[in-house]
Amino acid sequence: MLRALIFDFDGLLVDTETVLIDAWVQIHAEDSITVDGNVLHHIVGHTDVVHDYWSAYAPEIDRASLEERYRLAAHALTLAAPPLPGALELLNAARAAGLRIGLASNSTHAHVEGHLAHRGMLPLFDFIACRDDVAVGKPEPDVYLAALRGLGVDASDAIAFEDSVPGHIAAHRAGLRVVVVPNPSTTHCDFLHAWLKVPSLAHLSLPQLAGSLNT
Numbered sequence: 001m002l003r004a005l006i007f008d009f010d011g012l013l014v015d016t017e018t019v020l021i022d023a024w025v026q027i028h029a030e031d032s033i034t035v036d037g038n039v040l041h042h043i044v045g046h047t048d049v050v051h052d053y054w055s056a057y058a059p060e061i062d063r064a065s066l067e068e069r070y071r072l073a074a075h076a077l078t079l080a081a082p083p084l085p086g087a088l089e090l091l092n093a094a095r096a097a098g099l100r101i102g103l104a105s106n107s108t109h110a111h112v113e114g115h116l117a118h119r120g121m122l123p124l125f126d127f128i129a130c131r132d133d134v135a136v137g138k139p140e141p142d143v144y145l146a147a148l149r150g151l152g153v154d155a156s157d158a159i160a161f162e163d164s165v166p167g168h169i170a171a172h173r174a175g176l177r178v179v180v181v182p183n184p185s186t187t188h189c190d191f192l193h194a195w196l197k198v199p200s201l202a203h204l205s206l207p208q209l210a211g212s213l214n215t
Contacts, residue, residue, distance in 0.1 A: 002210040004100035004158040005090075006147050006176065009112045011163040011183040012201075013087045016078050016115065018184050023074035024053060027066065033057070083119060086202030091124045093206050102147040103128045104160070106137045106167070127151050139166040144174035159209055161201070165189050177213065179204065 011017045021037040028035045033056050040053075054066055094101050101124060105112050109130045116122040127150035134142035148155055155175030162168040163183045171178040172193035180194040181201055191197060196212065198204060 001157055002099065002159065002206075002213050004102060004148075004151050004153040005094050005161065005209075006102040006104050006144065006151070006158055006171070007091075007161045008163060008167050009103055009105040009115070010107055011185065012084065012161055012181055013121070014078075014081050014083055014115060014119070015183060016081065019077040019081050020074050021185075023070055023077050026073050026077075027070050028056060030069075031057075078115070079118060083121065085200045086204065088121070090201050090204060090206070091121070095124055097206055099206075100126050100151045100153055100158075102126060102151045102158075104143045104147040104171070105129070106131045106143065108132050138164075138170035139173070141170050141174035144171050144176060148174065148176075159195075159213065165191065168193055179209075 007013055009016075021040045024040060025035060025037045035056055053070075054061065054063055057066070091101060103112065103125050105128075107130060109128065109132055112128060112130055113122060116125070127147060129143045129146035129150060131137045131143065133146050134140075136142055144160060148158065151158070158176055160168075160171035160174075160176040160178045161181060162171055162178055163181050164186055168178045168180050168191050177195040178191075178193055180191045180197045181199070182189065182191075182197070196204075
């Protein structure tokens, strides 16, 4: 029986990742430097990749100034980013159907809840678990286990939604079925534990999800 949906945030409900690349390209363009944003798609969202983001500039450039310009540009673009296709529709349908709605993120409460509130989405969630709630983040299952406890549901009665490889591993390790919705930075990845894989949340409906859960 489907009782709950648990969502990741970054790159799934709002594209807070591609805008980081857009901001990087924007800063270079302001300085008349042409760069290819595609080279960063395999880096955004990962913490284990070393890359010099400002290698196109002269060695003597004030990198602190570049970083501040980048921070401001990325912040503005992130605030302007709308919910991704199908996100609000699925959340509202789940709310109308009486399902519990959770969120499990590797980001902080300040980041997640700030962006949800900015878009009027915060009241849609019954429980939010973030990286600052657990000892270890994704791909370990802790944040999803925390979400399940907070929602008061078993993993067998819930579905998780993820856009990243570590995220979908975390949900799988927590015993959840995982719907994978790749974003531009993860379309090239292999999702070995995906229960379903769709181009966007707009390709899903609650009847479809509930029916699939029972098959």
